[in-house]
Amino acid sequence: MYLSRHSGESGPRWAVDGRGLPASFSLDLLLQLPADIAPEIVASMATEPETLDGPLLAPIEAHHEVWAGGVTYLKSREARQAESSATGGGDFYARVYDAERPELFFKAVGWRVIDPEAAIRKRRDAVWTVPEPELVLVLNSRLEIVGYCAGNDVSSRDIEGDNALYLPQAKVYDGSCALGPGIVTASADEVSAVRVALEIVRKGATIFSDTTNTSQMKRTPGELVHHLGSEMSWPQGVYLMTGTSIVPPEDYSLQPDDVVRITVGSLELNNIVGRDPAPA
Secondary structure: OEEEEEOOOOOOEEEEOOEEOOOOOOHHHHHHOOOOOHHHHHHHOOOOOOEOOOOEEOOOOOOOEEEEEEOOOHHHHHHHHHHOHHHOOHHHHHHHHHOOOOEEEEEEEHHHOEOOOOEEOOOOOOOOEEOOEEEEEEEOOOOOEEEEEEEEEOEEHHHHHHOHHHHHHHHOOOOOEEEEEEEEEOOOHHHOOOEEEEEEEEOOEEEEEEEEEHHHOOOOHHHHHHHHOOOOOOOOOEEEEOOOOOOOOOOOOOOOOOEEEEEEOOEEEEEEEOOOOOOO
């Protein structure tokens, strides 16, 4: 089942495989049902005769939270060590990669998430910003995996590299989180080996591309979910970005008008890098 969220004259509307759900439908319903029966129940609600074709919105509602796991792939550990080598902080990333406890951090609340085809941003005080393509788990109130979407964990690597305590500033700011284009319902087993790809296009030409697979993760999705829920409850569900293994070269940084194309399974999330006014 594929859930998408669309802009309409009367406000946002959800659809199942393109068929409109009642205007009263909220994602909270899906995320409060047991994972094994949720898709069937939601699909049965798609009785509207219309096909929703309005502009896509991020498949999340304003109050939902997005969290993220870091250093879940070997290549991510190596990249983080490299960016922190000048300040001597690289050992943090080697230690967390091998530790029992994963790195988990807050990324965004739903109203901050960028829609498909909309503009992501780089911080005006950063000089080295990269996209991070990730499988994003959609978890219900029981912390069961309901499905997944594609995500972009935009990151200011120079800020994080200066000091590991700057991670929130490097990761959490306006325009730093994009999700979409919709949600594919899936079980835990179905997210264990999903293809993830990144393509960056500048002035019509591809300047970087790479692929990976979630089977290469050091930590399983279930392990990340377990730690996320060990001391926090999620009565309205939660989204969890699972980390990246695709790292552009050190001489690359996002520039205005770059197009970032992220593929996760059958989903493709496209965003352009926006142009900010000059700082005051």
